[in-house]
Amino acid sequence: MTGAGAPARLTVDEVRVEFGGIVALADLSFTVEERQICALIGPNGAGKTTLFNCVSRLYEPTAGTIRFGDTDLLGEPAHRIAAHGITRTFQNLALFPALTVLENVMLGAHAKREREHARRAQALEVLERLDLAHLASHHAAGLPYGTLKRVELARALAAHPRMLMLDEPAAGLTHSEVDELAELVRTLHTELDMSVLLVEHHMQMVMAISEKIVVLDFGSKIAEGTPTDISGDPRVIEAYLGHPDDREGA
Amino acid sequence: MAERARRQRLIVGTVVGLAILGYLLWFPQQQAPADVRLWTTAIYFGIAAMGLNLLTGYNGQVSIGHGAFFGIGAYTTAILVNDHGWSLLATIPVAAALAFVVGVAVGIPALRVKGLYLALVTLGLAVVFPDLTKKFVRGVGGTNLVRVPSASLRPPEWMPGGLQPDQWGFYLALTISLALLGGVWLIVRGRFGRALIAVRDHEAAATTVGVDLARTKVLAFALSALYAGVAGALSVQVTGIANAEKIGTFNLSILFLVAVVIGGTATVFGPLIGGFLVVMIQEQTTDFVADPPFLSGFLSGKEVLSPAIFGIMLIVLMYFLPDGIVGGFRRLLRRILTRRQPAEPLGASVAP
Numbered sequence A: 001m002t003g004a005g006a007p008a009r010l011t012v013d014e015v016r017v018e019f020g021g022i023v024a025l026a027d028l029s030f031t032v033e034e035r036q037i038c039a040l041i042g043p044n045g046a047g048k049t050t051l052f053n054c055v056s057r058l059y060e061p062t063a064g065t066i067r068f069g070d071t072d073l074l075g076e077p078a079h080r081i082a083a084h085g086i087t088r089t090f091q092n093l094a095l096f097p098a099l100t101v102l103e104n105v106m107l108g109a110h111a112k113r114e115r116e117h118a119r120r121a122q123a124l125e126v127l128e129r130l131d132l133a134h135l136a137s138h139h140a141a142g143l144p145y146g147t148l149k150r151v152e153l154a155r156a157l158a159a160h161p162r163m164l165m166l167d168e169p170a171a172g173l174t175h176s177e178v179d180e181l182a183e184l185v186r187t188l189h190t191e192l193d194m195s196v197l198l199v200e201h202h203m204q205m206v207m208a209i210s211e212k213i214v215v216l217d218f219g220s221k222i223a224e225g226t227p228t229d230i231s232g233d234p235r236v237i238e239a240y241l242g243h244p245d246d247r248e249g250a
Numbered sequence B: 001m002a003e004r005a006r007r008q009r010l011i012v013g014t015v016v017g018l019a020i021l022g023y024l025l026w027f028p029q030q031q032a033p034a035d036v037r038l039w040t041t042a043i044y045f046g047i048a049a050m051g052l053n054l055l056t057g058y059n060g061q062v063s064i065g066h067g068a069f070f071g072i073g074a075y076t077t078a079i080l081v082n083d084h085g086w087s088l089l090a091t092i093p094v095a096a097a098l099a100f101v102v103g104v105a106v107g108i109p110a111l112r113v114k115g116l117y118l119a120l121v122t123l124g125l126a127v128v129f130p131d132l133t134k135k136f137v138r139g140v141g142g143t144n145l146v147r148v149p150s151a152s153l154r155p156p157e158w159m160p161g162g163l164q165p166d167q168w169g170f171y172l173a174l175t176i177s178l179a180l181l182g183g184v185w186l187i188v189r190g191r192f193g194r195a196l197i198a199v200r201d202h203e204a205a206a207t208t209v210g211v212d213l214a215r216t217k218v219l220a221f222a223l224s225a226l227y228a229g230v231a232g233a234l235s236v237q238v239t240g241i242a243n244a245e246k247i248g249t250f251n252l253s254i255l256f257l258v259a260v261v262i263g264g265t266a267t268v269f270g271p272l273i274g275g276f277l278v279v280m281i282q283e284q285t286t287d288f289v290a291d292p293p294f295l296s297g298f299l300s301g302k303e304v305l306s307p308a309i310f311g312i313m314l315i316v317l318m319y320f321l322p323d324g325i326v327g328g329f330r331r332l333l334r335r336i337l338t339r340r341q342p343a344e345p346l347g348a349s350v351a352p
């Protein structure tokens, strides 16, 4: 499997999102460098998913810009984001239950202009890579949760993204599955030559694979740095690591 | 295992399909013209239902206004034949194209509404359409009824076999329905079909993989309108008229939807079967009520009963086959096949 386009830098600049009176993102700025694994952490309600939804163009920020390389993402319609090489998974599974695993993954490459059999071959290749090939003709409905999360990951990889966004991929997985996932994300990251933006509560996984961590609290960035920087930051410990409830989503 | 089951299903399907086709080809040769016309009606109902199934079954948009697109097809054909001397056959592509274009025009504003609201908006379409025809169509005696000359219902000259108009209409509808069935089959198995289902099941996820929601929904609307338009054009071959009445257009819209549901939503063959059943059940209940064998002493305004009996039959059908005829057939087939192959984990493939 090879990446289609080269990764580009994601620049989030002064992005603001409000829901009624709630400020979900308060002029947030950060970057994901090309080929970086960047983690976005913070307590529940901090605004992590909201940021994903802004990049996916599902939410409209009230202010700010989001650029991917030279592209102004906020000038693009939502369905064009995949064509720019940005794909994602959802915090709560968002598969198409009536379709087979293979069809789900083929939809992941929907934006690519290519022949149907090429799309199928490519989807099968991704399924093979994630040890899901034997489930290709199964309907997504009825498969175990952990498997479905892998299928969703496969769907996000089918288009060979330049940047992959994962929203709590480890949530609901067992400890050994989390370790496997961390390893998988790390190897896919180099294999496919892509950037990764990771939202995750599982700190062990975050610390193990991230090159950079951005910490959010109430829609604002309260810290940013390498895993070593972050684990020693008193504000982070207070706002986030200090609450044992939030330490592990699982 | 799965491969073997698939092959068996393919063999069963081919045999059943060929048997049905053989019977259908033979049918008009032996039956009274009235019966042939009834079956032709069943076929064009199936065509309209097939199209509505693309919209409602595969794409999750409920329309109770497709009687209007049917009407557009019928009027296009009737007016071109009657006023402009076209051959009926030549009008069918025009009826299809016009219904498609109007489908786009209606589908774009319909993007703003969903679910029940969409149903209500499309209902409005069915209600307004007869009024529009009354305003713009100059038919028999200034009414909105357009009648085509009976000569226009005869088969074209190049057609061999000395077919009667009813026989010609049957074969024409059958041929077109098979082509349009092939169309559905190709759509459902391809990129666009996946997009339809993705939009139905999860709009946000569909968007993020690159499906253009607006384009997909409008195209689904227009395609379903095209199918309804073709059905309307074929109805002129059977009835010799185009005539939109308020109740009629609304009824048709509901019946198309009923055909989709009892045949099996989001199945390729279901709507054809559903269309057939709707027409046959309707015919039987109307006959029954027109000449009620055991109630004749009690009832006078008998037509009133027809919808009631029709409704009861539908409820009974849906009670025994909640996922439609095709769904029920699939379960039956699965049970037979799994009895012979107990290792196959087919139970897992049921959608929620």
Ligand SMILES: Nc1ncnc2c1ncn2[C@@H]1O[C@H](COP(=O)(O)OP(=O)(O)O)[C@@H](O)[C@H]1O
Pocket (backbone or CB within 6 Å): A019, A022, A023, A024, A042, A043, A044, A045, A046, A047, A048, A049, A050, A051
């Ligand atoms: N669609 C929405 N409508 C209203 N409020 C929302 C919506 N999406 C998110 N929010 C609010 O925005 C805040 C951030 O939510 P979210 O981004 O989901 O947090 P996180 O993913 O970090 O847990 C929360 O207060 C949440 O209730």
Ligand SMILES: [Mg+2]
Pocket (backbone or CB within 6 Å): A048, A049, A050, A091
């Ligand atoms: Mg979240």
